[in-house]
Amino acid sequence: MKILLTAFDPFGGEEINPAEEAVRLVADRIGGADIVKLTVPTVFGKSIEIAAEAIRRENPDAVLMIGQAGGRSAITPERVAININDARIADNAGHIPTDEPIAKNGPAAYFSTLPIKKMVEAIRAEGIPANVSDSAGTFVCNQLMYGVLDLLQREYPGTVGGFMHIPFAPEQTAKQHHPAPSMSIEDVRRGIEAALRAIAETL
Amino acid sequence: MKILLTAFDPFGGEEINPAEEAVRLVADRIGGADIVKLTVPTVFGKSIEIAAEAIRRENPDAVLMIGQAGGRSAITPERVAININDARIADNAGHIPTDEPIAKNGPAAYFSTLPIKKMVEAIRAEGIPANVSDSAGTFVCNQLMYGVLDLLQREYPGTVGGFMHIPFAPEQTAKQHHPAPSMSIEDVRRGIEAALRAIAETL
Amino acid sequence: MKILLTAFDPFGGEEINPAEEAVRLVADRIGGADIVKLTVPTVFGKSIEIAAEAIRRENPDAVLMIGQAGGRSAITPERVAININDARIADNAGHIPTDEPIAKNGPAAYFSTLPIKKMVEAIRAEGIPANVSDSAGTFVCNQLMYGVLDLLQREYPGTVGGFMHIPFAPEQTAKQHHPAPSMSIEDVRRGIEAALRAIAETL
Amino acid sequence: MKILLTAFDPFGGEEINPAEEAVRLVADRIGGADIVKLTVPTVFGKSIEIAAEAIRRENPDAVLMIGQAGGRSAITPERVAININDARIADNAGHIPTDEPIAKNGPAAYFSTLPIKKMVEAIRAEGIPANVSDSAGTFVCNQLMYGVLDLLQREYPGTVGGFMHIPFAPEQTAKQHHPAPSMSIEDVRRGIEAALRAIAETL
Numbered sequence: 001m002k003i004l005l006t007a008f009d010p011f012g013g014e015e016i017n018p019a020e021e022a023v024r025l026v027a028d029r030i031g032g033a034d035i036v037k038l039t040v041p042t043v044f045g046k047s048i049e050i051a052a053e054a055i056r057r058e059n060p061d062a063v064l065m066i067g068q069a070g071g072r073s074a075i076t077p078e079r080v081a082i083n084i085n086d087a088r089i090a091d092n093a094g095h096i097p098t099d100e101p102i103a104k105n106g107p108a109a110y111f112s113t114l115p116i117k118k119m120v121e122a123i124r125a126e127g128i129p130a131n132v133s134d135s136a137g138t139f140v141c142n143q144l145m146y147g148v149l150d151l152l153q154r155e156y157p158g159t160v161g162g163f164m165h166i167p168f169a170p171e172q173t174a175k176q177h178h179p180a181p182s183m184s185i186e187d188v189r190r191g192i193e194a195a196l197r198a199i200a201e202t203l
Numbered sequence: 204m205k206i207l208l209t210a211f212d213p214f215g216g217e218e219i220n221p222a223e224e225a226v227r228l229v230a231d232r233i234g235g236a237d238i239v240k241l242t243v244p245t246v247f248g249k250s251i252e253i254a255a256e257a258i259r260r261e262n263p264d265a266v267l268m269i270g271q272a273g274g275r276s277a278i279t280p281e282r283v284a285i286n287i288n289d290a291r292i293a294d295n296a297g298h299i300p301t302d303e304p305i306a307k308n309g310p311a312a313y314f315s316t317l318p319i320k321k322m323v324e325a326i327r328a329e330g331i332p333a334n335v336s337d338s339a340g341t342f343v344c345n346q347l348m349y350g351v352l353d354l355l356q357r358e359y360p361g362t363v364g365g366f367m368h369i370p371f372a373p374e375q376t377a378k379q380h381h382p383a384p385s386m387s388i389e390d391v392r393r394g395i396e397a398a399l400r401a402i403a404e405t406l
Numbered sequence: 407m408k409i410l411l412t413a414f415d416p417f418g419g420e421e422i423n424p425a426e427e428a429v430r431l432v433a434d435r436i437g438g439a440d441i442v443k444l445t446v447p448t449v450f451g452k453s454i455e456i457a458a459e460a461i462r463r464e465n466p467d468a469v470l471m472i473g474q475a476g477g478r479s480a481i482t483p484e485r486v487a488i489n490i491n492d493a494r495i496a497d498n499a500g501h502i503p504t505d506e507p508i509a510k511n512g513p514a515a516y517f518s519t520l521p522i523k524k525m526v527e528a529i530r531a532e533g534i535p536a537n538v539s540d541s542a543g544t545f546v547c548n549q550l551m552y553g554v555l556d557l558l559q560r561e562y563p564g565t566v567g568g569f570m571h572i573p574f575a576p577e578q579t580a581k582q583h584h585p586a587p588s589m590s591i592e593d594v595r596r597g598i599e600a601a602l603r604a605i606a607e608t609l
Numbered sequence: 610m611k612i613l614l615t616a617f618d619p620f621g622g623e624e625i626n627p628a629e630e631a632v633r634l635v636a637d638r639i640g641g642a643d644i645v646k647l648t649v650p651t652v653f654g655k656s657i658e659i660a661a662e663a664i665r666r667e668n669p670d671a672v673l674m675i676g677q678a679g680g681r682s683a684i685t686p687e688r689v690a691i692n693i694n695d696a697r698i699a700d701n702a703g704h705i706p707t708d709e710p711i712a713k714n715g716p717a718a719y720f721s722t723l724p725i726k727k728m729v730e731a732i733r734a735e736g737i738p739a740n741v742s743d744s745a746g747t748f749v750c751n752q753l754m755y756g757v758l759d760l761l762q763r764e765y766p767g768t769v770g771g772f773m774h775i776p777f778a779p780e781q782t783a784k785q786h787h788p789a790p791s792m793s794i795e796d797v798r799r800g801i802e803a804a805l806r807a808i809a810e811t812l
Binding site for chain 2 (some may be wrong): 073074123124126127128129130131169170171173174175176177178179180181182183184186187
């Protein structure tokens with residue numbers, strides 16, 4: 001049993017991406033599954049390509065993608081990815097797409113095929129705030145989730161996949177006058193591991 | 204050199220008080236100062252009595268009081284305590300005072316005599332969000348801060364003192380539908396220790 | 407030229423629905439279009455039936471649905487409706503569906519076919535806060551938006567449609583201890599009329 | 610019977626100050642009291658001088674000062690002003706004082722002598738969100754409140770006074786991506802008039 005676990009590199013002027021920091025600390029084996037880790041660039045298109053390569057190479061049973069959603073107080077498994085890119089800030093290659101479809105003839109949306117409610121329960125059971133989110137936004141995170149689910153649906157129907165957003169790390173907000181909510185990297189790591197156990201149980 | 208470090212017991216229906224949990228983990232010696240720990244009850248009047256007893260017994264060089272301010276995202280040294288009790292929920296003895304002075308003929312307010320800006324800098328330097336707060340509320344926290352500063356001013360002019368609020372712990376908000384911001388007990392401990400070092404440097 | 411303008415009745419224990427109050431005040435003719443108003447019940451299924459009847463009867467050129475999203479500070483045209491009902495509170499008939507599809511074999515989502523960015527610009531030009539929202543939730547609002555877009559797509563391809571959420575009215579939050587953001591019914595009316603003008607210009 | 614009603618001019622890069630806009634619309638006679646209006650500059654020191662001149666000239670029975678507190682959702686009568694200036698942005702004369710007392714030998718704080726709870730009730734009765742605030746900040750608003758209460762206490766013991774903060778106006782937040790809460794100028798006017806009636810009843 002194998003789970004591909006992805007995280008983005010830093011973007012939007014931040015020095016770290018807490019997703020990448022936390023994923024680095026996740027155990028290599030969880031709930032009987034081998035965890036294969038991958039950092040993807042915060043770049044429209046390129047991030048899907050890099051994830052797709054890893055899926056072809058590793059042929060995982062599940063894909064869990066992690067990204068930062070600054071401003072949230074909880075770890076939030078995403079319910080759905082929608083077929084649109086609409087950015088307000090540049091990705092790491094300088095692109096700011098406006099109202100462009102991710103896949104020209106693709107469906108309007110893909111629902112996560114991960115057990116998102118079970119993941120929420122498992123994270124909460126660790127004493128860590130978690131909730132289902134109904135929007136992954138319209139930036140690179142949503143685009144990666146859509147692109148990977150599109151690939152899985154078309155070529156790997158036996159592989160489940162989905163996305164989970166995490167809050168800022170405290171070190172990112174420490175000097176803000178009105179600090180946004182944050183969560184320690186250590187708690188994020190524990191939350192990701194709890195989610196992975198919940199996923200592994202359903203494989 | 205000795206610093207009295209106080210925390211409240213749980214209140215408002217919570218099972219824990221993160222202030223008490225974090226204080227328990229604080230080192231016994233920081234920056235050359237002995238740290239004397241004390242839990243005070245979340246009760247108007249009684250909390251001041253218990254703290255006053257400890258001050259008389261220990262004769263500390265500084266007093267740092269810690270309390271929970273649910274909803275905040277940062278550790279917040281308080282700037283000022285005001286001479287009023289005005290509660291919306293009951294304290295742990297069932298009292299809900301409305302617009303009552305803490306000290307009948309006392310001054311309208313006492314400013315913290317701790318180095319609050321240095322404490323903020325020291326906490327932030329640990330990568331933990333911190334800010335000066337301009338209101339300790341009108342519940343038991345403000346009342347304890349006022350009562351202790353009143354005692355120090357009258358009887359222990361060489362002893363500095365002040366209050367610091369901390370966020371909810373993640374385990375308190377884990378099951379909320381829209382979780383309030385939280386901070387791990389471990390980060391709160393590190394923040395308190397950084398504040399204590401900043402205080403010890405000025406003694 | 408005709409635009410059907412719908413609003414929900416009160417729900418969730420509220421005495422009014424600001425959407426219904428504001429729609430009542432909207433002019434009967436805007437930007438050359440006749441405005442036909444309809445109140446729909448806050449009930450899963452039934453709300454779609456009532457709206458569908460009106461669409462069949464009136465054969466409008468556009469459908470703009472309005473609903474309350476307590477907690478928001480701005481008028482928010484919705485980008486997308488997703489094929490799921492997942493309630494936390496009961497609708498007005500006592501139903502609390504959990505993770506049920508709205509249309510068994512329907513697509514995962516429908517994008518609004520209204521000019522949502524132009525609507526945002528038109529509302530802002532009136533000095534009223536507005537933004538595109540990427541989630542209409544998973545309660546009756548999202549369900550009505552999905553159901554109406556599904557009907558239009560299948561039977562009325564020449565009719566555009568979409569949903570717009572509005573904040574609480576001040577009278578709903580006046581007595582809250584920490585009041586949620588609100589917007590006056592009069593400003594909501596002006597915002598809806600600005601959105602209708604933007605829609606009429608594209609018909 | 611006479612009430613002096615003050616408002617600040619715009620500051621912090623804003624084009625309007627909703628306090629000034631709303632005060633302009635307030636009736637000239639309310640609850641049997643003549644309302645004398647005054648705009649004061651958002652400048653440390655100068656604002657107190659201008660208000661003091663008007664108090665000497667008009668000899669009012671009460672002084673109600675109004676200022677903008679961007680980010681709040683409600684009209685908030687202030688409970689207390691504290692003896693410190695600590696700015697993060699420049700006032701309209703370019704001053705950014707840091708931890709300076711307003712009055713060198715003044716008391717640490719002055720409590721409002723207005724009926725703040727009655728004012729809250731009166732505003733809420735109009736369907737407008739209101740709450741007592743425990744901090745007027747440490748910028749020009751707090752400084753004016755402190756300075757005027759200091760003057761009244763020393764020279765006009767028969768005159769009551771206090772401060773009330775109001776939210777942003779919608780036109781100030783209309784183009785923000787995540788708009789801060791706002792309140793229409795018309796609702797602010799109604800709120801101020803309700804507060805003035807509550808004050809007049811106690812004179």
